Amino acid sequence: MLALAHRDAVANVFILSHLESAGTASPTAGGASIFGVFDGGTLLGACWAGANLVPVQLDPDLAGVVAMAAHRSGRRYASIFGPAETVLALYAALEQLGQSAHEIRDDQPLLTIQGPPAVRPEPALGFGQLADFDKILPACAAMFEEEVGYSPYLGGREYYSRRVKSLIRQGHSLVHLSADGEVIFKAELGAVTPEVTQVQGVWMNPEFRGLGLSAGYMAAVVVLAQTLAPVTSLYVNEFNTKARATYDRVGFRQVGTFATVLF
Structure with missing residues (x-):
């Protein structure tokens, strides 16, 4: 997970902060977990699933399987946030599963200095x-x-x-x-x-x-x-x-x- 997230340390600062403080990718005491999409033993992409859904280097084409896992978990999520293309793909899949948004902010420039x-x-x-x-x-x-x-x-x-x-x-x-x-x-x-x-x-x-x-x-x-x-x-x-x-x-x-x- 650390190697995956470090591919973009800015976009993935949320999950990197969690991993470095917790020292593990295991579920938290509060029940938050990380979904991983694998090809054999290779982690292709992931998604934090806690109060929010936060994709990590997740190709939009893989959003459907993560959305299904999130939906089956039975958790209620306050939001999805992260790289726009993947977030919108996750929501499109969740919408097909009956989940509807209160608001969609589809263009949020990510800035650094x-x-x-x-x-x-x-x-x-x-x-x-x-x-x-x-x-x-x-x-x-x-x-x-x-x-x-x-x-x-x-x-x-x-x-x-x-x-x-x-x-x-x-x-x-x-x-x-x-x-x-x-x-x-x-x-x-x-x-x-x-x-x-x-x-x-x-x-x-x-x-x-x-x-x-x-x-x-x-x-x-x-x-x-x-x-x-x-x-x-x-x-x-x-x-x-x-x-x-x-x-x-x-x-x-x-x-x-x-x-x-x-x-």
Whole structure:
């Protein structure tokens, strides 16, 4: 699995982060597993099957057999995300099996930057602290609801709270708090390997939007992320022209295209 995923360390940062932290491709305590497509003893492609489906170097032509395995498992998946062609092939097969999407985002540029950002970083951005958890959590929930259209507490507050707290503990939460404790800007490093970090959860407090602050904060995200790995990556909805313009100013460049199917 490691050899397969390392063929594209940027696109596969999610699974590489899991494999390197867990040290195994075996099922997790929570029941997440990895489907593999083999030719004899050769692993041709794979797919993480946990809360989400995440293909790993999976040829779109093999998506049908993985979709059947995912469907037979009986699990409910929140989303499919990864390289666009394979994600859309997986969904097409699942749709034939009776699963329908809430939303399909079929064009999400995958961006990376290596080296210093092209604009001055905002020096106030830093790593989140557990002492500020009660301030960071509502900002994370607000970002989630804006992004996917429903509350992350829908299935219960505890799981999402643990996730946010875990990111803070790992040093993967980036935040700027005002003097009165209000979150101005925040982001997370949702997946981290020695080679690549993947930025997620980028959010600016609505009171501070439209002031030209985003590029400086994103430049600071890059600088902090590069203390952990040399390449910083993210993917963004093609229609989010403001965010794309910000990432372009900072120095991100497109290296691929992702898609996300939300159930």
